[in-house]
Amino acid sequence: MDEHVRRLLNRVSIALAAVATAALLQLFHHSSSCLVGSHPYSSSLSLAPFPRTSCDAASRRVVDPDLRLAKLRASPRWRRRNAALSAAVFPRLRRLVLLRRSSRVLCVAAGAGQAVDALHVAGVGDATGVDLVDFPPLVRRADPHNLPFFDGAFDVVLCDDPQALTGALFPSRFAAEAERTVRLGGAIALAVERHVDLSTVASLFKKSRVVDAWNATLDGSAVSMAILINNGKSAKQ
Ligand SMILES: *[C@@H]1O[C@H](CO)[C@@H](O)[C@H](O)[C@H]1NC(C)=O
DSSP states (O other), X not given: OHHHHHHHHHHHHHHHHHHHXXXXXXXXXXXXXXXXXXXXXXXXXXXXXXXXXXXXXXXXXXXXXXXXXXXXXXXXXXXXXXXXXXXXIHXXXXXXXXXXXXXXXXXXXXXXXXXXXXXXXXXXXXXXEEESSOBTTTEEEOOTTSOXXXXXXXXXEEEOOTTTTTTSSSHHHHHHHHHHXXXXXXXXXXXXXXXXXXXXXXXXXXXXXXXEEEEEEETTEEEEEEEEEEOOOOTTO
């Protein structure tokens, strides 16, 4: 009887060891495949609505970009975000005659390109999306601290990610690059989290002044929005 119990326990412990090994292998495989696609700024990546994690980012490459965009467009979350941008942000820019159908718009921290898509839907054809991680077809890779565009190349620079500026490695550099790439008299429209003091944000932009500020809800998160006009003067030094 003792012998029988001992053998049974032996078998159980061997089975458990096998299960644990399999689990470890699985874990190792999973984490290493995530690391391949992970990014030094993975915190800002995971804050973007799509993709949610660096694992999603790693696997996204195998998907056809146009198919993926079609899928994203069909998702309720994407539609909500588009509706919010169209209702809460674009009319304010239009009212100030800062956004037209012919405007050239740069979307920084564009994530999967929701703002680019919303602009297209609103009839603004010339919208470019950039982020630290490329996300074709709407977003290509560019560092917001060092934008690969000429001075004054855009009429509007839009940042609808409320964590992009405050979470940037060098927020003042981020702001300076937005100011450099927007033309004189052009607009910078940005979202920041509701608790962030807008005057602190405004002080980062040395050549622009705030012309509109309001509270909005983007994707369920409470944000403060600001529109600044680039007047080229370094009055706030
Ligand atoms: C936005 O909301 C915050 C806190 O809820 C408030 O302090 C601030 O004055 C509001 N800003 C505007 C422009 O309405």
